[in-house]
Amino acid sequence: DVKVTQSSRYLVKRTGEKVFLECVQDMDHENMFWYRQDPGLGLRLIYFSYDVKMKEKGDIPEGYSVSREKKERFSLILESTSTNQTSMYLCASSLGGRASEQFFGPGTRLTVL
Amino acid sequence: AQSVTQLDSHVSVSEGTPVLLRCNYSSSYSPSLFWYVQHPNKGLQLLLKYTSAATLVKGINGFEAEFKKSETSFHLTKPSAHMSDAAEYFCVVTLYNFNKFYFGSGTKLNVKP
Numbered sequence: 001d002v003k004v005t006q007s008s009r010y011l012v013k014r015t016g017e018k019v020f021l022e023c024v025q026d027m028d029h030e031n032m033f034w035y036r037q038d039p040g041l042g043l044r045l046i047y048f049s050y051d052v053k054m055k056e057k058g059d060i061p062e063g064y065s066v067s068r069e070k071k072e073r074f075s076l077i078l079e080s081t082s083t084n085q086t087s088m089y090l091c092a093s094s095l096g097g098r099a100s101e102q103f104f105g106p107g108t109r110l111t112v113l
Numbered sequence: 114a115q116s117v118t119q120l121d122s123h124v125s126v127s128e129g130t131p132v133l134l135r136c137n138y139s140s141s142y143s144p145s146l147f148w149y150v151q152h153p154n155k156g157l158q159l160l161l162k163y164t165s166a167a168t169l170v171k172g173i174n175g176f177e178a179e180f181k182k183s184e185t186s187f188h189l190t191k192p193s194a195h196m197s198d199a200a201e202y203f204c205v206v207t208l209y210n211f212n213k214f215y216f217g218s219g220t221k222l223n224v225k226p
Contacts, residue, residue, distance in 0.1 A: 031212055033214070035216075040122070040218060040219075041218060042203060042216040042217055042218040042219050043203070043216040044216075045213070045214075048212070048213060050212060090156070090157070092157075092214075094212070094214075096212055098145055098164050098165065098207075099145070099162070099164040101147055101159050101162055102147075102157075102159075102205075102214055103159075104149075104156045104157040104158075105156060106155070106156045107156060
């Protein structure tokens with residue numbers, strides 16, 4: 001059974017703290033994604049990686065960075081959190097190609113106080 | 114630019130009546146299209162996908178969708194709603210490179226007893 005796991009389900013941080021969210025997939029997928037989900041806005045792409053050490057900005061990369069040192073692992077870094085980064089963060093992976101869907105992790109609900 | 118539009122943010126139906134969730138996309142290329150469901154406090158699950166084969170696609174839990182190129186639509190239907198169908202539904206499109214996914218803003222389905 002395919003699996004995408006995320007390091008935390010819930011996090012509470014104070015403004016200015018550093019946050020490190022980790023995502024691991026066990027499907028040998030090429031592509032990995034980080035989204036944030038906010039009510040009424042759907043999912044918005046933060047960053048996308050199509051290979052180890054390769055990344056591409058999504059629609060809302062400001063305030064975020066990513067790291068992909070191994071194929072199965074994709075990390076989202078918030079260097080200095082702000083209250084407007086309070087959100088649900090979802091990681092996904094996909095094999096790539098026309099017929100390939102995304103597989104999602106359970107999400108991390110981050111609250112920044 | 115908006116690549117996918119879900120026409121209703123909320124839909125309410127009675128149990129046992131048909132469900133119609135509407136999705137339109139914009140694309141200059143032949144897209145792949147997906148519907149995902151997200152139950153409260155759960156991750157996103159794939160319902161069905163269209164990837165250029167049959168235009169009528171059947172998915173899990175009795176859902177189906179029809180790809181209509183002339184109308185640039187991919188509406189999701191189910192003949193008879195069940196209480197367990199209450200969730201948020203996302204229409205998703207990939208465009209020319211099939212490695213980036215564009216999400217609609219979601220439709221919340223409420224099923225009344």
